[in-house]
Amino acid sequence: MTSPSWRGPSWRRGAGTSSGFSRLATGLLPAGAHRSRAAVSATIAVGGGIVGLIVAVGLLSLVWTPYDPGAIDPTSRLQISSGAHWLGTDKFGRDVLSLIMAGSRTTLVVGVVAVGVAAIVGVPLGILSAMVPKWWGEVIMRANDLLLAFPALLLAIMLTAVQGQGVVTAMIAIGIASIPSFARVVRSGAIGVMKTEYVLAARAAGRRPWAIALRHVLPNVMNLVIVQASVSFAIAVLAEAALSYLGLGAPPGTASWGRMLQEGQELLFVAPRLEVFPGVAIALAVLGFNLLGDGLRDRYDPRLRDGR
Amino acid sequence: MTVGIVPAVRVREVTRDYRRQRTSIFTPAPVVRALRGVSLDIAPGQRFGIVGESGCGKSTLLRIIAGLDQPTTGTVEIDGTDISRLPERRLGFLRERLQLVFQDPLGSLDPRMKVRDIVAEPLVSQGKRDNLPRVLELLEAVGLQPEAADRYPHQFSGGQRQRISIARALAPDPRILVADEPVSALDVSVRAQVLNLLDELVERLSLTLVFVSHDLSVIRHVCDSVAVMTRGEVVEVGATEQIYQDAEHAYTRALVAAAPRLRTALAGRTAADLAADTLAAKESR
């Protein structure tokens, strides 16, 4: 008799229970918190604060910026910070502060949409590959590998050739290129979950596979997804900057931190602030999302929830 | 087995082979024979123990009986119905009749689910909604406060988690309770509480109990009959007391001899005696 797929030998019990010693040796208290509640709250506060700031600036820029970001003013080119222009102007005379503010929108939208696309496709793919029979799981992962190997840049170029330049094109390209990381991370987490005794108990309780995927696997891989999302967001922000730098992302009219980097590049030694300000903005955005992701992952771990 | 009574569990010549990784292209993958032809009959209402050391196949056998795995050859009948060839989606009836309690109190409960959802899961699988009254009833039956329903597993001690596990197993009102080392991971004083609880529930609900353990003294306390397993085979079956006092098979005798007991230790039986007796029993005929 061939061994069945769904009830195959992959349902082995997971590793044995950890001895009290290993808990003690890491100095853990009652419920094994990796970080204290205070540390988690601080992380969320700082990360959330930064992200909140960027979002607020973005929203604000929809209704007001000190100057029109696109307004070219040849008489005020390359000015340093002053009362009129807090961060100075660029080579076209545009106000740098206004550009930074408007650019935050581009960054946020690209990051969120790209990560969203990647997660919506990658997470179910990862879970699926862990739950189907081994052979099919391998097929899925090899397809994933193909996508991973395909350079995102090339994808962006191809899409741009087809769709024309634009922020949307950039988002989709980056999103597609980020799918494999989600799929891989979620797959390894899902495989671990499938080996647990509580999934075995769910099967013994009569749960169908899709119910197990939704009710048990997904919540227990969410911590991995959140972390991956913050990492992917950071990568998306940098990717957008790179694409804009290469002229493939935001078109010349749209404000973008990456485009600012590109345009200020040739003036690096004349007006370094034109590189520093958008660079710092990018770094801050990446930091903020990373911290927020870490904090959220820890916050929503039920084991840490009541601080025991 | 009295003729005419359908056994609660009937296992016939069950084998279970696993394929390991191939070590070379030229030789086929090595096969591990976890079960080598096991046959058992468990009567309704019986408290049946399965004892054996690690790797003997008792957990594999348990999963096959519970329908969580299929045997390579052989049949398993639960209340007369052969479940060994049925695909998982057709096993709904089995889930109402037979439930499991697992060994690891923490690992067998989803850490991200509330207790009320954990205990209600077997009912939800059957399509029942509004299970809270039943959940509270079950929590009370296992000696937990109603407030426990809204908490998470990590907020409870090992013994309490095992009670939650038992509550979940009893939710669909099964006839057969299968317990896989349910007290092995618990402290001694907690073990006594959980064993008493199981005892009380099995008696009150007239359940058939299949109890797997590596600890013969626990089996001796809980079960009226026991099957001794080693290396994928059942080497001896019989009434617990009889097996304990006067086992026929060398392996059983070794198991009995090896377990340290407080009374005999206080009477002077040392570690050296334990070792010597174990070796002697293993080699005896």
Place this chain on the structure above:
Amino acid sequence: MSMPSGSVPSASQGSVIAPRDAPADRPADAPNITAPDDVLRVDGLHVRVGELELLSDVDLTVRRGERVGLIGESGSGKSLTALSIMGLLAESLVPSGSIAVTGQDGRHTQVVGAAESDLAALRGRDVTMIFQEPMTALNPTMRVGAQVAEVMRIHRTVPDRHTAAARAVELLDRVGLPDPAEAARAYPHQLSGGQRQRVVVAMALANDPALLICDEPTTALDVTVQALVLDLIVRGVEARNAGMLFITHDLAVVASVCERVLVMYGGRVVEAGDVQQVFTRPRHRYTRGLIGASDLDLTRDDGRLYTIQGSVPSAGRFPHGCVFRNRCIHATIECESLPRWEGTGPEDGFACWHPVRVHDSQGVDAS
């Protein structure tokens, strides 16, 4: 009290240097003076983490050649005590008090507050430890023979690599591994659990330590293997006239292996004494409850096991005064203050306001 003949073997089997009786006049006000045959002397050990006290007032002594058991359930502090002795507490745990260890060569070390370099010299040489999980105690990427040899080379108890390797094979043979030369070349995953634990025993005894600490060494093993490994450990300790501190929750194992025992609950030692005495005539209510609950042959009238009501509070949250009082049916208002230690010393006594005075034939509490 005298021990009946044919009882649990004392350290007088095999070689022993010092008499077994404790010097009766050890002054109470000079806790840091160790008697000549003391291998371990723990005085007033407290371990705190932040505001919580995890271990309180732990006193314990182990002499050369003595086998002392430490009994407790989860949360009792027994493993924490072992880690404290080895100086292996995590940074957030703060010990205070005195832990004095004397090596085979007479070298004294005070563990509390010691520098890491002193502790490193101590561990693996004067004091060694055997843990519960053999697989995680062994490096999976190193052959077992090399691991045994490494222990000796770290502490320079052998002159060179070749001697270390040869001695390692010899040790593996002494712990009963078949074909020791071949076994030395094996990796841990190629050995069974029992075999791995034997390797761990070999490593622990390689440098002839003065004190061997075992923390549930056989709990993860099959019972038939357990019997053999226990015997191995006892023989190894006896051959070296080392002291042993054996930590477990299993009363029967302690009775088979040790002469003296301490019972821990809630981070405190609640009773101590001779194995015979503590297990047949327990004085502390918890000890009595524990003995009753662990005896599966003993049942009440309704056929149920004796239990201790309630459950163990989480670490650091034990009640003030007597740590057991919230689970004890004999507790009174008096128990809100810490019970005094009553006995001849830290090795024999108990801390209970309402100890067991009358022992029925079963020796259990009807709780």
